[in-house]
Amino acid sequence: MSVAYNGVPSKEELERVTPPPEILAQKAVVMLECFQNIPCDPCAHSCPTGAILPFADINDLPKVDYSKCSGCGLCIASCPGLAIFVLDMNYSPQEALIKLPYEMLPLPHKGEMVSGLDREGRPVAQVKVVKVQKTKNKTYIVSIIVPKELALVIRNIKVEVKTDG
Amino acid sequence: MKEYDIVVVGGGPAGLAAATTAARSKASILLVDDGLQLGGQLIKQTHKFFGSTEQFAGIRGIDIARNFIAEINQFPNIEVLIQSTVIGYYEDGILTILEGYNGNKLTLVKPHRIIIATGASENMLPFVNNDLPGVYGAGAVQTLMNVYGVLPGKAVLMVGAGNIGLIVSYQLVQAGIEVKAIVEALPHIGGYWVHASKVRRLGIPIYTRSTLKEVKGKEQVESVTIAHIDNQFNFLPKTEMEFTVDTVCLAVGLSPLSELLWQAGCQMAYIPELCGYVALRDENMKTSQNHIYIAGDVAGIEEASSAMIEGQIAGLNAAASLGFSLPQYQELNLTYHRQLAQLRHNKVSEAIIRGIQKATLSKGGSHVCCL
Numbered sequence: 376m377s378v379a380y381n382g383v384p385s386k387e388e389l390e391r392v393t394p395p396p397e398i399l400a401q402k403a404v405v406m407l408e409c410f411q412n413i414p415c416d417p418c419a420h421s422c423p424t425g426a427i428l429p430f431a432d433i434n435d436l437p438k439v440d441y442s443k444c445s446g447c448g449l450c451i452a453s454c455p456g457l458a459i460f461v462l463d464m465n466y467s468p469q470e471a472l473i474k475l476p477y478e479m480l481p482l483p484h485k486g487e488m489v490s491g492l493d494r495e496g497r498p499v500a501q502v503k504v505v506k507v508q509k510t511k512n513k514t515y516i517v518s519i520i521v522p523k524e525l526a527l528v529i530r531n532i533k534v535e536v537k538t539d540g
Numbered sequence: 541m542k543e544y545d546i547v548v549v550g551g552g553p554a555g556l557a558a559a560t561t562a563a564r565s566k567a568s569i570l571l572v573d574d575g576l577q578l579g580g581q582l583i584k585q586t587h588k589f590f591g592s593t594e595q596f597a598g599i600r601g602i603d604i605a606r607n608f609i610a611e612i613n614q615f616p617n618i619e620v621l622i623q624s625t626v627i628g629y630y631e632d633g634i635l636t637i638l639e640g641y642n643g644n645k646l647t648l649v650k651p652h653r654i655i656i657a658t659g660a661s662e663n664m665l666p667f668v669n670n671d672l673p674g675v676y677g678a679g680a681v682q683t684l685m686n687v688y689g690v691l692p693g694k695a696v697l698m699v700g701a702g703n704i705g706l707i708v709s710y711q712l713v714q715a716g717i718e719v720k721a722i723v724e725a726l727p728h729i730g731g732y733w734v735h736a737s738k739v740r741r742l743g744i745p746i747y748t749r750s751t752l753k754e755v756k757g758k759e760q761v762e763s764v765t766i767a768h769i770d771n772q773f774n775f776l777p778k779t780e781m782e783f784t785v786d787t788v789c790l791a792v793g794l795s796p797l798s799e800l801l802w803q804a805g806c807q808m809a810y811i812p813e814l815c816g817y818v819a820l821r822d823e824n825m826k827t828s829q830n831h832i833y834i835a836g837d838v839a840g841i842e843e844a845s846s847a848m849i850e851g852q853i854a855g856l857n858a859a860a861s862l863g864f865s866l867p868q869y870q871e872l873n874l875t876y877h878r879q880l881a882q883l884r885h886n887k888v889s890e891a892i893i894r895g896i897q898k899a900t901l902s903k904g905g906s907h908v909c910c911l
Binding site: 379411414420456458 | 587588589590591592593597598599600713714716727728729732733734735736737738739740741742743744746748845882883884885886887888
Protein backbone atom coordinates (compact mmCIF):
# COMPACT_ATOMS: atom_id res chain seq x y z
CA MET A 376 0.00 0.00 0.00
CA SER A 377 1.26 3.42 -0.91
CA VAL A 378 -0.40 6.74 -1.51
CA ALA A 379 0.84 6.92 -5.12
CA TYR A 380 -0.77 3.60 -6.01
CA ASN A 381 -4.12 3.70 -4.28
CA GLY A 382 -4.44 6.94 -2.36
CA VAL A 383 -3.85 5.30 1.01
CA PRO A 384 -0.52 6.16 2.64
CA SER A 385 1.65 3.27 3.83
CA LYS A 386 2.81 2.83 7.41
CA GLU A 387 6.22 4.25 6.48
CA GLU A 388 4.68 7.22 4.72
CA LEU A 389 2.52 7.95 7.75
CA GLU A 390 5.47 7.70 10.10
CA ARG A 391 7.14 10.51 8.18
CA VAL A 392 4.26 12.91 8.90
CA THR A 393 3.18 11.80 12.38
CA PRO A 394 4.15 14.29 15.11
CA PRO A 395 6.77 12.84 17.51
CA PRO A 396 5.28 10.96 20.51
CA GLU A 397 6.77 13.37 23.06
CA ILE A 398 4.99 16.27 21.30
CA LEU A 399 1.71 14.35 21.06
CA ALA A 400 1.97 13.56 24.79
CA GLN A 401 2.33 17.25 25.51
CA LYS A 402 -0.27 19.18 23.52
CA ALA A 403 -2.63 19.41 20.57
CA VAL A 404 -0.73 19.63 17.29
CA VAL A 405 -1.23 19.46 13.56
CA MET A 406 -0.64 16.39 11.36
CA LEU A 407 -0.16 17.16 7.66
CA GLU A 408 -0.77 14.11 5.49
CA CYS A 409 0.95 15.66 2.49
CA PHE A 410 3.29 13.36 0.55
CA GLN A 411 3.68 14.77 -2.95
CA ASN A 412 5.63 17.75 -4.22
CA ILE A 413 2.93 19.74 -5.97
CA PRO A 414 2.61 23.52 -6.30
CA CYS A 415 0.60 24.40 -3.20
CA ASP A 416 1.41 26.63 -0.25
CA PRO A 417 -1.75 27.93 1.52
CA CYS A 418 -1.03 26.01 4.75
CA ALA A 419 2.16 27.96 5.48
CA HIS A 420 0.41 31.26 4.73
CA SER A 421 -2.53 30.37 6.97
CA CYS A 422 -0.47 29.54 10.06
CA PRO A 423 -0.72 32.37 12.62
CA THR A 424 2.20 31.15 14.77
CA GLY A 425 4.71 30.33 12.02
CA ALA A 426 4.68 26.66 13.01
CA ILE A 427 4.22 25.59 9.39
CA LEU A 428 7.52 26.93 8.10
CA PRO A 429 7.55 29.29 5.12
CA PHE A 430 8.18 27.50 1.80
CA ALA A 431 11.37 28.19 -0.15
CA ASP A 432 9.65 26.69 -3.21
CA ILE A 433 5.86 26.36 -3.56
CA ASN A 434 6.40 22.70 -4.46
CA ASP A 435 8.01 21.88 -1.10
CA LEU A 436 6.37 19.51 1.35
CA PRO A 437 5.23 21.34 4.48
CA LYS A 438 7.59 21.30 7.45
CA VAL A 439 6.34 21.86 10.99
CA ASP A 440 8.05 23.36 14.01
CA TYR A 441 5.84 21.57 16.54
CA SER A 442 7.11 23.76 19.37
CA LYS A 443 5.27 26.68 17.76
CA CYS A 444 2.05 24.79 16.86
CA SER A 445 -0.90 25.74 19.05
CA GLY A 446 -3.25 23.18 17.50
CA CYS A 447 -5.58 26.00 16.46
CA GLY A 448 -6.54 24.25 13.23
CA LEU A 449 -6.73 27.36 11.04
CA CYS A 450 -4.65 25.49 8.45
CA ILE A 451 -7.23 22.69 8.18
CA ALA A 452 -9.65 24.64 6.01
CA SER A 453 -6.87 26.32 4.05
CA CYS A 454 -5.61 23.02 2.59
CA PRO A 455 -6.98 22.40 -0.93
CA GLY A 456 -6.16 18.72 -0.48
CA LEU A 457 -8.05 18.35 2.82
CA ALA A 458 -4.92 16.68 4.14
CA ILE A 459 -4.54 18.46 7.48
CA PHE A 460 -5.77 17.21 10.86
CA VAL A 461 -5.25 18.30 14.43
CA LEU A 462 -4.72 15.69 17.15
CA ASP A 463 -5.16 16.25 20.88
CA MET A 464 -4.15 13.04 22.63
CA ASN A 465 -4.94 14.45 26.08
CA TYR A 466 -8.67 15.03 25.75
CA SER A 467 -9.26 12.46 28.52
CA PRO A 468 -7.31 9.46 29.85
CA GLN A 469 -8.88 7.16 27.26
CA GLU A 470 -9.89 9.56 24.51
CA ALA A 471 -8.33 11.82 21.91
CA LEU A 472 -9.83 14.73 20.00
CA ILE A 473 -9.44 14.95 16.23
CA LYS A 474 -10.24 18.06 14.18
CA LEU A 475 -10.89 17.17 10.55
CA PRO A 476 -12.06 18.96 7.40
CA TYR A 477 -15.61 18.19 6.26
CA GLU A 478 -17.41 19.19 3.05
CA MET A 479 -20.42 16.85 2.93
CA LEU A 480 -24.11 17.22 3.68
CA PRO A 481 -25.81 16.78 6.03
CA LEU A 482 -23.52 18.47 8.51
CA PRO A 483 -23.27 16.73 11.86
CA HIS A 484 -24.45 18.65 14.90
CA LYS A 485 -22.78 19.06 18.25
CA GLY A 486 -23.35 16.02 20.45
CA GLU A 487 -24.30 13.70 17.57
CA MET A 488 -22.83 10.20 17.33
CA VAL A 489 -21.41 9.49 13.86
CA SER A 490 -19.39 6.74 12.19
CA GLY A 491 -15.64 7.28 12.43
CA LEU A 492 -14.00 6.13 9.18
CA ASP A 493 -10.41 5.10 8.50
CA ARG A 494 -8.32 6.18 5.50
CA GLU A 495 -10.16 3.68 3.30
CA GLY A 496 -13.57 4.88 4.38
CA ARG A 497 -14.27 1.83 6.59
CA PRO A 498 -16.27 2.46 9.76
CA VAL A 499 -14.12 1.64 12.79
CA ALA A 500 -15.99 3.22 15.71
CA GLN A 501 -18.98 5.32 16.68
CA VAL A 502 -17.60 8.71 17.67
CA LYS A 503 -19.05 11.83 19.25
CA VAL A 504 -19.05 15.21 17.52
CA VAL A 505 -18.16 17.98 19.99
CA LYS A 506 -17.79 20.96 17.67
CA VAL A 507 -18.73 21.99 14.11
CA GLN A 508 -16.94 25.12 12.94
CA LYS A 509 -17.91 27.08 9.86
CA THR A 510 -15.03 28.72 8.00
CA LYS A 511 -14.69 31.47 5.42
CA ASN A 512 -14.07 29.13 2.52
CA LYS A 513 -16.93 26.71 3.28
CA THR A 514 -14.77 23.80 4.46
CA TYR A 515 -16.16 22.92 7.90
CA ILE A 516 -13.93 21.80 10.73
CA VAL A 517 -15.47 19.01 12.76
CA SER A 518 -14.08 17.99 16.16
CA ILE A 519 -14.69 14.41 17.21
CA ILE A 520 -13.81 12.38 20.29
CA VAL A 521 -12.27 8.99 19.52
CA PRO A 522 -10.70 6.16 21.54
CA LYS A 523 -7.03 7.07 21.93
CA GLU A 524 -5.82 4.01 20.00
CA LEU A 525 -7.80 5.20 16.94
CA ALA A 526 -6.42 8.75 16.90
CA LEU A 527 -4.01 7.85 14.11
CA VAL A 528 -6.61 5.74 12.28
CA ILE A 529 -9.84 7.74 12.02
CA ARG A 530 -9.67 10.41 9.33
CA ASN A 531 -13.28 10.93 8.20
CA ILE A 532 -16.83 10.66 9.47
CA LYS A 533 -20.09 9.51 8.00
CA VAL A 534 -23.23 11.23 9.12
CA GLU A 535 -26.45 9.23 9.04
CA VAL A 536 -28.87 10.72 6.50
CA LYS A 537 -32.18 11.07 8.27
CA THR A 538 -35.22 10.83 6.06
CA ASP A 539 -38.34 12.75 7.03
CA GLY A 540 -41.36 10.81 8.32
CA MET B 541 -17.23 46.15 -39.33
CA LYS B 542 -16.03 46.79 -35.82
CA GLU B 543 -12.31 46.83 -35.15
CA TYR B 544 -10.72 45.84 -31.85
CA ASP B 545 -7.17 46.01 -30.65
CA ILE B 546 -7.48 42.52 -29.20
CA VAL B 547 -10.11 39.80 -29.54
CA VAL B 548 -9.90 37.07 -26.90
CA VAL B 549 -11.55 33.83 -27.99
CA GLY B 550 -12.68 31.86 -24.95
CA GLY B 551 -13.81 33.11 -21.54
CA GLY B 552 -12.35 30.36 -19.37
CA PRO B 553 -9.45 30.84 -16.94
CA ALA B 554 -6.89 31.65 -19.66
CA GLY B 555 -9.17 34.02 -21.60
CA LEU B 556 -10.39 35.83 -18.49
CA ALA B 557 -6.82 36.38 -17.31
CA ALA B 558 -5.73 37.50 -20.80
CA ALA B 559 -8.60 40.00 -21.14
CA THR B 560 -8.18 41.55 -17.68
CA THR B 561 -4.41 41.83 -18.07
CA ALA B 562 -4.58 43.37 -21.54
CA ALA B 563 -7.36 45.74 -20.47
CA ARG B 564 -5.09 47.49 -17.98
CA SER B 565 -3.19 48.88 -20.95
CA LYS B 566 -6.26 50.69 -22.37
CA ALA B 567 -6.40 48.49 -25.48
CA SER B 568 -9.93 47.91 -26.76
CA ILE B 569 -10.89 44.30 -26.14
CA LEU B 570 -13.63 41.94 -27.23
CA LEU B 571 -14.01 38.77 -25.17
CA VAL B 572 -16.07 36.06 -26.87
CA ASP B 573 -17.36 32.90 -25.20
CA ASP B 574 -19.84 30.26 -26.30
CA GLY B 575 -21.13 29.55 -22.79
CA LEU B 576 -24.26 30.89 -21.11
CA GLN B 577 -21.94 32.82 -18.81
CA LEU B 578 -18.24 33.60 -18.63
CA GLY B 579 -15.92 31.36 -16.67
CA GLY B 580 -15.44 28.23 -18.76
CA GLN B 581 -14.64 25.26 -16.54
CA LEU B 582 -14.02 27.53 -13.52
CA ILE B 583 -17.74 27.83 -12.80
CA LYS B 584 -17.91 24.06 -12.22
CA GLN B 585 -14.86 23.91 -9.97
CA THR B 586 -16.21 23.78 -6.45
CA HIS B 587 -12.87 22.65 -5.01
CA LYS B 588 -10.12 24.89 -3.66
CA PHE B 589 -7.28 25.52 -6.09
CA PHE B 590 -3.68 24.48 -5.66
CA GLY B 591 -0.82 26.70 -6.79
CA SER B 592 0.66 29.71 -5.09
CA THR B 593 -1.10 31.86 -2.51
CA GLU B 594 0.45 34.76 -4.46
CA GLN B 595 -1.87 33.74 -7.31
CA PHE B 596 -5.09 31.77 -6.75
CA ALA B 597 -4.33 28.92 -4.32
CA GLY B 598 -6.91 28.16 -1.65
CA ILE B 599 -9.74 29.85 -3.57
CA ARG B 600 -12.52 27.77 -5.10
CA GLY B 601 -12.69 27.90 -8.92
CA ILE B 602 -16.22 29.27 -8.92
CA ASP B 603 -15.06 32.19 -6.75
CA ILE B 604 -12.08 32.84 -9.04
CA ALA B 605 -14.54 33.13 -11.97
CA ARG B 606 -16.73 35.49 -9.94
CA ASN B 607 -13.74 37.72 -9.13
CA PHE B 608 -12.65 37.84 -12.78
CA ILE B 609 -16.16 38.69 -13.99
CA ALA B 610 -16.44 41.49 -11.42
CA GLU B 611 -13.07 42.81 -12.61
CA ILE B 612 -14.13 42.66 -16.26
CA ASN B 613 -17.25 44.68 -15.47
CA GLN B 614 -14.99 47.44 -14.12
CA PHE B 615 -13.19 47.84 -17.45
CA PRO B 616 -14.99 50.12 -19.94
CA ASN B 617 -12.58 48.94 -22.65
CA ILE B 618 -13.71 45.28 -22.51
CA GLU B 619 -16.78 44.25 -24.48
CA VAL B 620 -18.17 40.80 -23.73
CA LEU B 621 -20.07 38.52 -26.09
CA ILE B 622 -21.42 35.37 -24.47
CA GLN B 623 -23.47 32.63 -26.15
CA SER B 624 -21.33 33.37 -29.18
CA THR B 625 -19.01 31.11 -31.10
CA VAL B 626 -16.07 32.22 -33.19
CA ILE B 627 -16.53 29.99 -36.21
CA GLY B 628 -13.92 31.18 -38.64
CA TYR B 629 -10.69 33.01 -39.26
CA TYR B 630 -10.22 34.51 -42.73
CA GLU B 631 -6.97 35.39 -44.39
CA ASP B 632 -7.77 39.10 -44.37
CA GLY B 633 -7.64 38.78 -40.58
CA ILE B 634 -11.39 38.83 -40.01
CA LEU B 635 -13.11 36.66 -37.40
CA THR B 636 -16.67 35.48 -37.96
CA ILE B 637 -18.85 35.04 -34.89
CA LEU B 638 -22.22 33.31 -34.58
CA GLU B 639 -24.16 35.09 -31.91
CA GLY B 640 -27.15 34.18 -29.82
CA TYR B 641 -28.70 31.06 -28.39
CA ASN B 642 -29.78 29.82 -31.82
CA GLY B 643 -26.66 31.08 -33.51
CA ASN B 644 -28.71 33.06 -36.00
CA LYS B 645 -26.74 36.29 -36.08
CA LEU B 646 -23.44 36.46 -37.94
CA THR B 647 -21.02 39.17 -36.83
CA LEU B 648 -17.70 40.04 -38.44
CA VAL B 649 -14.95 41.70 -36.45
CA LYS B 650 -11.48 42.90 -37.34
CA PRO B 651 -8.94 42.37 -34.53
CA HIS B 652 -5.37 43.65 -34.56
CA ARG B 653 -4.34 40.87 -32.23
CA ILE B 654 -6.10 37.60 -31.39
CA ILE B 655 -5.65 35.56 -28.24
CA ILE B 656 -6.92 32.03 -28.73
CA ALA B 657 -7.93 30.51 -25.39
CA THR B 658 -10.45 27.96 -26.60
CA GLY B 659 -9.49 25.27 -24.11
CA ALA B 660 -9.99 21.59 -24.78
CA SER B 661 -12.51 18.88 -25.50
CA GLU B 662 -12.93 15.62 -23.61
CA ASN B 663 -11.58 12.39 -25.00
CA MET B 664 -13.92 9.47 -25.69
CA LEU B 665 -13.08 5.84 -25.01
CA PRO B 666 -13.93 3.04 -27.44
CA PHE B 667 -15.90 0.23 -25.79
CA VAL B 668 -19.01 -1.77 -26.57
CA ASN B 669 -22.16 0.25 -25.79
CA ASN B 670 -20.34 3.56 -25.35
CA ASP B 671 -23.35 5.18 -27.04
CA LEU B 672 -25.82 4.05 -24.34
CA PRO B 673 -27.57 6.81 -22.41
CA GLY B 674 -25.79 7.02 -19.07
CA VAL B 675 -22.30 7.23 -20.57
CA TYR B 676 -21.02 10.74 -19.89
CA GLY B 677 -17.85 12.74 -20.07
CA ALA B 678 -16.76 14.00 -16.66
CA GLY B 679 -17.11 17.59 -17.87
CA ALA B 680 -20.73 16.95 -18.83
CA VAL B 681 -21.41 15.46 -15.40
CA GLN B 682 -19.90 18.55 -13.77
CA THR B 683 -22.01 20.84 -15.94
CA LEU B 684 -25.20 18.97 -15.10
CA MET B 685 -24.47 18.85 -11.35
CA ASN B 686 -22.64 22.03 -10.59
CA VAL B 687 -24.09 24.46 -13.12
CA TYR B 688 -27.67 23.20 -13.56
CA GLY B 689 -28.21 21.26 -10.32
CA VAL B 690 -29.24 18.08 -12.16
CA LEU B 691 -28.10 14.65 -10.96
CA PRO B 692 -26.70 12.53 -13.80
CA GLY B 693 -27.72 9.26 -12.12
CA LYS B 694 -27.74 7.36 -8.85
CA ALA B 695 -24.71 5.07 -9.06
CA VAL B 696 -21.57 5.83 -11.02
CA LEU B 697 -18.46 4.08 -12.23
CA MET B 698 -15.65 6.60 -12.85
CA VAL B 699 -13.08 5.84 -15.53
CA GLY B 700 -9.79 7.64 -14.92
CA ALA B 701 -7.87 8.52 -11.74
CA GLY B 702 -6.40 11.75 -13.03
CA ASN B 703 -7.33 14.98 -11.26
CA ILE B 704 -10.64 15.32 -13.14
CA GLY B 705 -11.76 11.76 -12.36
CA LEU B 706 -10.83 12.13 -8.70
CA ILE B 707 -12.35 15.59 -8.24
CA VAL B 708 -15.60 14.72 -10.04
CA SER B 709 -15.91 11.52 -7.95
CA TYR B 710 -15.68 13.64 -4.80
CA GLN B 711 -18.24 16.10 -6.16
CA LEU B 712 -20.62 13.25 -7.08
CA VAL B 713 -20.55 12.06 -3.46
CA GLN B 714 -21.14 15.65 -2.31
CA ALA B 715 -24.23 15.65 -4.54
CA GLY B 716 -25.47 12.48 -2.85
CA ILE B 717 -24.57 10.04 -5.63
CA GLU B 718 -22.88 6.71 -4.99
CA VAL B 719 -19.52 6.23 -6.72
CA LYS B 720 -18.98 2.46 -6.88
CA ALA B 721 -15.36 2.55 -8.03
CA ILE B 722 -12.73 4.44 -9.96
CA VAL B 723 -10.79 2.49 -12.59
CA GLU B 724 -7.42 3.59 -13.94
CA ALA B 725 -5.45 1.90 -16.72
CA LEU B 726 -2.11 3.17 -15.41
CA PRO B 727 -0.39 1.36 -12.54
CA HIS B 728 -0.59 4.47 -10.34
CA ILE B 729 -2.75 7.48 -9.50
CA GLY B 730 -2.48 10.09 -12.27
CA GLY B 731 -3.91 13.01 -10.31
CA TYR B 732 -2.71 14.65 -7.11
CA TRP B 733 -2.42 12.07 -4.34
CA VAL B 734 -4.36 14.26 -1.89
CA HIS B 735 -7.39 14.04 -4.20
CA ALA B 736 -7.01 10.24 -4.24
CA SER B 737 -6.77 10.13 -0.44
CA LYS B 738 -9.92 12.27 -0.20
CA VAL B 739 -12.03 9.85 -2.25
CA ARG B 740 -10.53 6.81 -0.53
CA ARG B 741 -11.62 8.24 2.85
CA LEU B 742 -15.15 8.31 1.42
CA GLY B 743 -14.88 4.55 0.88
CA ILE B 744 -14.48 4.66 -2.92
CA PRO B 745 -12.08 1.96 -4.17
CA ILE B 746 -9.54 2.81 -6.89
CA TYR B 747 -8.59 -0.07 -9.19
CA THR B 748 -5.34 0.68 -11.02
CA ARG B 749 -4.14 -1.40 -14.03
CA SER B 750 -7.84 -1.85 -14.78
CA THR B 751 -10.29 -0.61 -17.32
CA LEU B 752 -13.80 -0.99 -18.64
CA LYS B 753 -14.47 -4.25 -20.38
CA GLU B 754 -18.13 -4.05 -21.06
CA VAL B 755 -21.12 -1.86 -20.42
CA LYS B 756 -24.47 -3.62 -20.39
CA GLY B 757 -27.95 -2.23 -20.71
CA LYS B 758 -30.98 -2.14 -22.98
CA GLU B 759 -32.30 1.39 -22.96
CA GLN B 760 -29.58 2.80 -20.73
CA VAL B 761 -26.55 1.74 -18.72
CA GLU B 762 -27.50 -1.03 -16.27
CA SER B 763 -24.15 -2.51 -15.28
CA VAL B 764 -20.45 -2.44 -16.09
CA THR B 765 -17.71 -5.02 -16.07
CA ILE B 766 -14.14 -3.98 -15.37
CA ALA B 767 -11.02 -6.14 -15.54
CA HIS B 768 -7.32 -5.89 -14.83
CA ILE B 769 -4.97 -5.32 -17.75
CA ASP B 770 -1.34 -6.17 -18.40
CA ASN B 771 1.36 -3.77 -19.63
CA GLN B 772 0.15 -4.21 -23.22
CA PHE B 773 -3.39 -3.27 -22.19
CA ASN B 774 -4.66 -6.83 -22.68
CA PHE B 775 -7.39 -7.99 -20.32
CA LEU B 776 -6.23 -10.54 -17.77
CA PRO B 777 -8.56 -13.54 -17.60
CA LYS B 778 -10.70 -14.14 -14.51
CA THR B 779 -10.15 -10.65 -13.08
CA GLU B 780 -13.58 -9.30 -14.02
CA MET B 781 -15.68 -7.39 -11.52
CA GLU B 782 -19.23 -6.32 -12.18
CA PHE B 783 -20.95 -3.23 -10.76
CA THR B 784 -24.60 -2.26 -10.94
CA VAL B 785 -24.54 1.37 -12.08
CA ASP B 786 -26.73 3.65 -14.17
CA THR B 787 -23.92 6.03 -15.10
CA VAL B 788 -20.43 5.64 -16.52
CA CYS B 789 -18.33 8.76 -16.26
CA LEU B 790 -15.30 9.10 -18.55
CA ALA B 791 -12.37 11.17 -17.35
CA VAL B 792 -9.81 9.91 -19.83
CA GLY B 793 -8.05 13.06 -20.85
CA LEU B 794 -8.54 16.16 -22.91
CA SER B 795 -7.44 17.34 -26.36
CA PRO B 796 -6.61 20.95 -27.29
CA LEU B 797 -9.36 22.69 -29.33
CA SER B 798 -7.09 24.09 -32.00
CA GLU B 799 -9.32 24.46 -35.11
CA LEU B 800 -8.98 28.25 -35.33
CA LEU B 801 -5.19 27.98 -35.13
CA TRP B 802 -5.15 25.52 -38.04
CA GLN B 803 -7.40 27.89 -40.01
CA ALA B 804 -5.10 30.80 -39.27
CA GLY B 805 -2.14 28.89 -40.67
CA CYS B 806 -0.18 28.79 -37.43
CA GLN B 807 2.67 26.27 -37.39
CA MET B 808 1.24 23.25 -35.60
CA ALA B 809 2.84 20.13 -34.14
CA TYR B 810 1.57 16.94 -32.53
CA ILE B 811 3.14 16.90 -29.07
CA PRO B 812 2.12 13.91 -26.94
CA GLU B 813 3.19 15.60 -23.69
CA LEU B 814 0.76 18.44 -24.44
CA CYS B 815 -1.96 15.91 -25.41
CA GLY B 816 -2.41 16.70 -29.10
CA TYR B 817 -1.88 19.22 -31.87
CA VAL B 818 -0.77 22.59 -30.54
CA ALA B 819 0.51 25.79 -32.11
CA LEU B 820 4.22 26.42 -31.79
CA ARG B 821 4.80 29.56 -29.74
CA ASP B 822 7.53 31.76 -28.35
CA GLU B 823 8.08 32.21 -24.62
CA ASN B 824 5.52 35.02 -24.56
CA MET B 825 2.79 32.78 -26.05
CA LYS B 826 2.96 34.30 -29.57
CA THR B 827 2.41 31.77 -32.35
CA SER B 828 4.20 31.67 -35.70
CA GLN B 829 1.61 34.24 -36.84
CA ASN B 830 2.72 37.58 -35.40
CA HIS B 831 -0.78 38.72 -34.47
CA ILE B 832 -2.00 35.48 -32.85
CA TYR B 833 -1.31 34.44 -29.25
CA ILE B 834 -2.41 31.35 -27.34
CA ALA B 835 -3.02 30.53 -23.66
CA GLY B 836 -4.41 27.71 -21.55
CA ASP B 837 -5.35 24.17 -22.56
CA VAL B 838 -5.30 25.01 -26.30
CA ALA B 839 -1.55 25.53 -25.85
CA GLY B 840 -1.20 22.13 -24.12
CA ILE B 841 -3.33 20.34 -21.55
CA GLU B 842 -2.26 21.41 -18.08
CA GLU B 843 -4.48 22.95 -15.41
CA ALA B 844 -6.27 26.18 -14.61
CA SER B 845 -3.62 27.83 -12.42
CA SER B 846 -1.03 27.71 -15.19
CA ALA B 847 -3.67 28.57 -17.80
CA MET B 848 -4.38 31.83 -15.96
CA ILE B 849 -0.70 32.80 -15.89
CA GLU B 850 -0.32 31.94 -19.57
CA GLY B 851 -3.34 34.18 -20.15
CA GLN B 852 -1.67 37.01 -18.26
CA ILE B 853 1.49 36.59 -20.34
CA ALA B 854 -0.46 36.49 -23.62
CA GLY B 855 -2.60 39.50 -22.64
CA LEU B 856 0.36 41.58 -21.53
CA ASN B 857 2.43 40.81 -24.61
CA ALA B 858 -0.37 41.10 -27.16
CA ALA B 859 -1.12 44.58 -25.79
CA ALA B 860 2.55 45.51 -25.69
CA SER B 861 3.02 44.45 -29.32
CA LEU B 862 0.44 47.09 -30.29
CA GLY B 863 2.27 49.78 -28.38
CA PHE B 864 -0.02 49.60 -25.32
CA SER B 865 2.87 48.89 -23.07
CA LEU B 866 2.37 49.32 -19.36
CA PRO B 867 5.21 51.19 -17.63
CA GLN B 868 5.88 48.12 -15.50
CA TYR B 869 5.85 45.76 -18.51
CA GLN B 870 9.27 44.24 -17.89
CA GLU B 871 8.61 43.64 -14.22
CA LEU B 872 5.16 42.12 -14.80
CA ASN B 873 6.39 39.85 -17.57
CA LEU B 874 9.24 38.61 -15.39
CA THR B 875 6.87 38.03 -12.47
CA TYR B 876 4.44 36.00 -14.59
CA HIS B 877 7.26 33.90 -16.04
CA ARG B 878 8.68 33.31 -12.58
CA GLN B 879 5.29 32.25 -11.22
CA LEU B 880 4.74 29.89 -14.15
CA ALA B 881 8.19 28.35 -13.70
CA GLN B 882 7.43 27.82 -9.99
CA LEU B 883 4.12 26.09 -10.74
CA ARG B 884 5.96 23.68 -13.02
CA HIS B 885 8.93 23.08 -10.73
CA ASN B 886 7.84 19.57 -9.73
CA LYS B 887 7.90 16.01 -10.95
CA VAL B 888 4.26 16.08 -12.05
CA SER B 889 5.11 18.85 -14.55
CA GLU B 890 8.19 17.22 -16.10
CA ALA B 891 6.28 16.00 -19.15
CA ILE B 892 4.66 19.42 -19.62
CA ILE B 893 8.06 21.13 -19.56
CA ARG B 894 9.40 18.62 -22.11
CA GLY B 895 6.36 19.27 -24.31
CA ILE B 896 6.70 23.02 -24.08
CA GLN B 897 10.37 22.79 -25.05
CA LYS B 898 9.33 20.90 -28.19
CA ALA B 899 6.63 23.50 -28.91
CA THR B 900 8.78 26.58 -28.41
CA LEU B 901 9.74 28.58 -31.49
CA SER B 902 13.33 29.74 -31.61
CA LYS B 903 13.82 33.08 -29.94
CA GLY B 904 13.87 36.31 -31.90
CA GLY B 905 10.37 37.49 -32.56
CA SER B 906 9.39 38.40 -29.03
CA HIS B 907 9.77 41.48 -26.92
CA VAL B 908 11.83 40.15 -24.07
CA CYS B 909 13.41 36.85 -23.25
CA CYS B 910 12.78 35.80 -19.74
CA LEU B 911 13.90 32.29 -19.02
